[in-house]
Amino acid sequence: MSSEQDHLKETDTEARFDFKKEETSAFQTEKGLTEETVRVISEDKDEPEWMLNRRLRALEQFQEMPMPTDWPGQPDLSEVDIAEIVPYIRPDVDVRAGVDDWTELPDEIKDTFDKLGIPEAEKNALSGVGAQYESEVVYQNMQERWEEKGVIFMNMDEAVQKHPDIVREHFMTKCVPPSDNKFAALHGAVWSGGSFVYVPEDVTVEMPVQAYFRMNSEGMGQFEHTLIVAEDGAEVHYIEGCSAPKYSAFNLHSGGVEVFVGEDAHVQYSTVQNWSKNTYNLNTKRALVEAGGRMEWISGSMGSKATMLYPSTVLKGPGASDNHITIAFAGEGQNIDTGAKVYHNAPNTKSTIESKSISKDGGRTNYRGLVHIADGAEDSSTSVECDALMFDNESTSDTMPYMEINESKVDVAHEATVGKIGDEDVFYLQSRGLDDDDAKQMIVSGFIEPITEELPIEYAVELNRLVELEMEGSLG
Amino acid sequence: MSSAQLPANLSTETVREISESRDEPEWLLDARLDALDALESLDLPDVIQTPGRRWTNLEALDFESLVDPLDQADETERTSDEGVEVLTFTEALEEHPDLVESAFGSTIDPQENYLTALSAALFTTGTVVYVPEGVDAEDVTIRAEMNSRSLFSHTLVVTEKSSSVTILESIESGAEVDADARYFSNLVEIDAGENSYVQYGSLQDLEEDTYTYSLKRADVGTYATVNWIEGNLGSRLTRSDVESELNGDSAETKIVGAFFGHGGQHFDVNARVWHEAENTTADLVTRGVLDDQARSVYEGVQDVGRDAWNTSSYQRENTLMLSDESEADASPKLIIHNHDTEASHSATVGQVDQEDLFYMVSRSIPDQQARNMLVEGFFVPVLEEIEVDEFREDLEELIAARLR
Numbered sequence: 001m002s003s004e005q006d007h008l009k010e011t012d013t014e015a016r017f018d019f020k021k022e023e024t025s026a027f028q029t030e031k032g033l034t035e036e037t038v039r040v041i042s043e044d045k046d047e048p049e050w051m052l053n054r055r056l057r058a059l060e061q062f063q064e065m066p067m068p069t070d071w072p073g074q075p076d077l078s079e080v081d082i083a084e085i086v087p088y089i090r091p092d093v094d095v096r097a098g099v100d101d102w103t104e105l106p107d108e109i110k111d112t113f114d115k116l117g118i119p120e121a122e123k124n125a126l127s128g129v130g131a132q133y134e135s136e137v138v139y140q141n142m143q144e145r146w147e148e149k150g151v152i153f154m155n156m157d158e159a160v161q162k163h164p165d166i167v168r169e170h171f172m173t174k175c176v177p178p179s180d181n182k183f184a185a186l187h188g189a190v191w192s193g194g195s196f197v198y199v200p201e202d203v204t205v206e207m208p209v210q211a212y213f214r215m216n217s218e219g220m221g222q223f224e225h226t227l228i229v230a231e232d233g234a235e236v237h238y239i240e241g242c243s244a245p246k247y248s249a250f251n252l253h254s255g256g257v258e259v260f261v262g263e264d265a266h267v268q269y270s271t272v273q274n275w276s277k278n279t280y281n282l283n284t285k286r287a288l289v290e291a292g293g294r295m296e297w298i299s300g301s302m303g304s305k306a307t308m309l310y311p312s313t314v315l316k317g318p319g320a321s322d323n324h325i326t327i328a329f330a331g332e333g334q335n336i337d338t339g340a341k342v343y344h345n346a347p348n349t350k351s352t353i354e355s356k357s358i359s360k361d362g363g364r365t366n367y368r369g370l371v372h373i374a375d376g377a378e379d380s381s382t383s384v385e386c387d388a389l390m391f392d393n394e395s396t397s398d399t400m401p402y403m404e405i406n407e408s409k410v411d412v413a414h415e416a417t418v419g420k421i422g423d424e425d426v427f428y429l430q431s432r433g434l435d436d437d438d439a440k441q442m443i444v445s446g447f448i449e450p451i452t453e454e455l456p457i458e459y460a461v462e463l464n465r466l467v468e469l470e471m472e473g474s475l476g
Numbered sequence: 477m478s479s480a481q482l483p484a485n486l487s488t489e490t491v492r493e494i495s496e497s498r499d500e501p502e503w504l505l506d507a508r509l510d511a512l513d514a515l516e517s518l519d520l521p522d523v524i525q526t527p528g529r530r531w532t533n534l535e536a537l538d539f540e541s542l543v544d545p546l547d548q549a550d551e552t553e554r555t556s557d558e559g560v561e562v563l564t565f566t567e568a569l570e571e572h573p574d575l576v577e578s579a580f581g582s583t584i585d586p587q588e589n590y591l592t593a594l595s596a597a598l599f600t601t602g603t604v605v606y607v608p609e610g611v612d613a614e615d616v617t618i619r620a621e622m623n624s625r626s627l628f629s630h631t632l633v634v635t636e637k638s639s640s641v642t643i644l645e646s647i648e649s650g651a652e653v654d655a656d657a658r659y660f661s662n663l664v665e666i667d668a669g670e671n672s673y674v675q676y677g678s679l680q681d682l683e684e685d686t687y688t689y690s691l692k693r694a695d696v697g698t699y700a701t702v703n704w705i706e707g708n709l710g711s712r713l714t715r716s717d718v719e720s721e722l723n724g725d726s727a728e729t730k731i732v733g734a735f736f737g738h739g740g741q742h743f744d745v746n747a748r749v750w751h752e753a754e755n756t757t758a759d760l761v762t763r764g765v766l767d768d769q770a771r772s773v774y775e776g777v778q779d780v781g782r783d784a785w786n787t788s789s790y791q792r793e794n795t796l797m798l799s800d801e802s803e804a805d806a807s808p809k810l811i812i813h814n815h816d817t818e819a820s821h822s823a824t825v826g827q828v829d830q831e832d833l834f835y836m837v838s839r840s841i842p843d844q845q846a847r848n849m850l851v852e853g854f855f856v857p858v859l860e861e862i863e864v865d866e867f868r869e870d871l872e873e874l875i876a877a878r879l880r
């Protein structure tokens with residue numbers, strides 16, 4: 001390992017994630033959600049009329065839709081009371097659209113991101129970085145050489161102003177309409193911040209683009225929107241990281257991610273989610289993939305009190321493909337309900353889903369997946385593999401796949417296994433001089449390797465370190 | 477409010493009339509009346525829903541015109557083996573009143589859902605199989621013919637300690653009935669005593685204007701084994717639930733299912749097992765073939781409880797699609813609360829292997845015949861599980877007949 005990697009490994013991850021800052025917001029809305037709140041947010045951002053109208057329509061839809069309460073075995077959402085949420089907090093930053101130099105950030109915020117190791121990662125391995133603190137993006141930078149090729153990476157609010165045509169066409173229209181689910185509607189009404197990534201035809205962004213989201217205030221909701229448009233033949237890897245310290249009141253994260261993958265384009269979307277354990281993470285992520293395009297979702301779900309997130313891909317054009325790699329880790333008091341949805345709507349489409357979960361100390365994981373093969377999607381194939389590892393009988397691990405197959409000329413395979421950590425494996429490692437905890441940790445690291453090896457090294461190290469901390473029970 | 481409509485002449489009087497004409501004891505009349513009362517507040521059985529879709533539309537069943545409680549007719553032949561008692565439900569009420577009273581509703585709560593309650597209130601036929609301690613019985617058959625627009629059946633199987641029994645049940649449509657649609661309801665409860673063994677095979681080949689609801693559930697005791705074989709070929713719409721509750725240590729179960737749909741048939745086939753004790757084993761195997769516009773819905777559930785240490789649980793489901801207009805939906809679920817578990821499930825959907833077909837055709841087997849052979853071969857893993865030759869041959873014949 002290089003010294004940089006060693007350094008990253010040695011960074012104290014617990015201290016990096018679980019610190020809080022004094023709340024120093026410049027502006028925040030009242031708790032709860034009314035039309036007035038939505039108008040205030042829109043006005044504060046100086047948005048065009050069409051965006052305000054979209055927000056208001058989403059608000060209507062949110063108010064019409066019931067909470068999802070009838071899914072088999074779903075997390076308990078009774079605590080999620082929108083009336084108790086502060087939907088919008090603007091931190092005290094002079095430059096509205098964020099700054100492009102870390103040193104210009106207020107010390108409080110700079111310090112936060114320093115601790116998270118973001119500037120460091122930017123220097124080392126990334127093409128661009130965006131950082132969001134509460135509801136607003138506070139830092140945004142894209143390396144010049146990509147900008148020259150027409151690549152756009154900016155915060156979503158700014159994109160509404162600067163690239164209205166692209167945004168108006170793609171923003172919550174065909175990919176994630178607010179009518180998709182209650183929390184997508186909520187998101188549509190109060191969204192703020194997030195990333196806009198545009199990669200022109202045939203441009204390959206060789207280094208990953210990264211955004212980091214940080215929730216600092218108690219009782220707030222974060223609703224960042226990510227819109228990625230990869231034109232035909234384009235290629236980009238987007239990485240998202242998130243964290244929040246732990247408070248006694250609950251936080252709500254309800255982001256929206258829309259990815260447009262053009263013909264023969266390739267988008268990889270990687271997330272390591274480590275929200276604090278009082279956060280409800282109710283996110284909607286979807287990709288539309290044109291002919292020959294390829295979408296990859298790589299997700300690590302470590303934090304949150306409850307997560308309901310099923311990144312979905314619609315394979316629209318012939319030959320489009322999708323890969324899902326997910327890992328969920330649920331410790332005490334956590335309920336991670338996650339999976340994948342893939343719609344095969346064209347011939348010769350392919351998808352693979354690889355899902356791993358670990359549950360421990362009463363934690364609860366669930367793989368909930370849907371594979372739909374439409375009539376006419378001949379010669380399509382899908383394979384779903386779920387493995388669950390359980391540490392004790394206080395924990396729960398469920399697998400609930402749904403498969404809807406309307407076409408005969410297909411190859412559909414689903415497999416799932418659940419097992420306890422192998423006593424023999426532990427014994428073997430112990431006999432080689434490892435203590436019980438180290439042995440188990442090593443087995444878990446091996447178990448999640450298929451995921452970590454897909455991630456850039458910084459993230460792989462972070463994920464491993466988070467898993468180690470979970471195993472030690474030292475993350476709160 | 478229930479979502480289903482009540483049959484036309486369904487009332488307390490109807491239920492009393494059914495019960496009195498059969499000279500039933502007070503407790504059973506009460507159970508029927510309670511079930512009838514509950515109808516208003518009960519829902520239809522759960523069906524799987526995914527965004528924008530409901531996999532089976534039970535609401536479409538029009539009970540008002542399907543069900544005529546006072547006109548139920550069946551012709552059922554029962555054969556028994558030495559030492560085992562195979563009685564009609566009415567006979568059993570006379571000869572083993574206590575046994576029937578304690579077994580009725582012990583594994584299936586009559587008020588579980590709208591359809592079980594309807595069945596409990598109205599059933600007029602059924603069989604009680606009682607296997608005393610130590611008795612081994614191999615040839616119990618229940619061959620039923622449905623001779624009315626609607627028919628409700630309730631069957632109880634009670635095996636005492638260290639006994640064993642193999643039961644074959646079949647149902648088909650009998651004499652012409654003046655109706656364009658029929659409804660058949662079949663509830664089967666098995667109480668498998670310690671160290672007993674039950675194989676319960678069932679073959680449904682009702683005419684394709686029939687709507688069938690069937691719920692079969694076993695309470696499997698310590699060291700006991702209950703093996704189910706569920707063959708579904710007939711009916712317009714079939715909702716079939718086969719379930720084992722492994723309540724005793726070292727209990728075992730196997731649920732083997734086969735279905736073959738053609739035309740506009742719809743099969744909603746479910747296999748579920750609950751592991752509630754230590755060292756229990758379950759194996760769920762389902763194979764189905766779909767042709768024309770037929771549709772299958774499959775749910776398999778392996779539920780491992782908190783105290784189910786050292787569980788082994790396996791599930792496989794394979795569907796073969798012969799036509800582009802058919803649809804196969806599946807949801808194999810694992811629900812695991814104990815970590816000392818080995819559990820797996822797998823499901824596949826595909827069509828007849830083109831290479832196999834090519835190979836056979838190149839060996840001069842005509843195309844259609846080759847395809848039929850491959851379909852028949854597809855069912856072999858299910859057929860192999862059937863211990864009774866007669867039953868296996870029946871099923872093979874029905875499959876072959878459908879391919880012709």
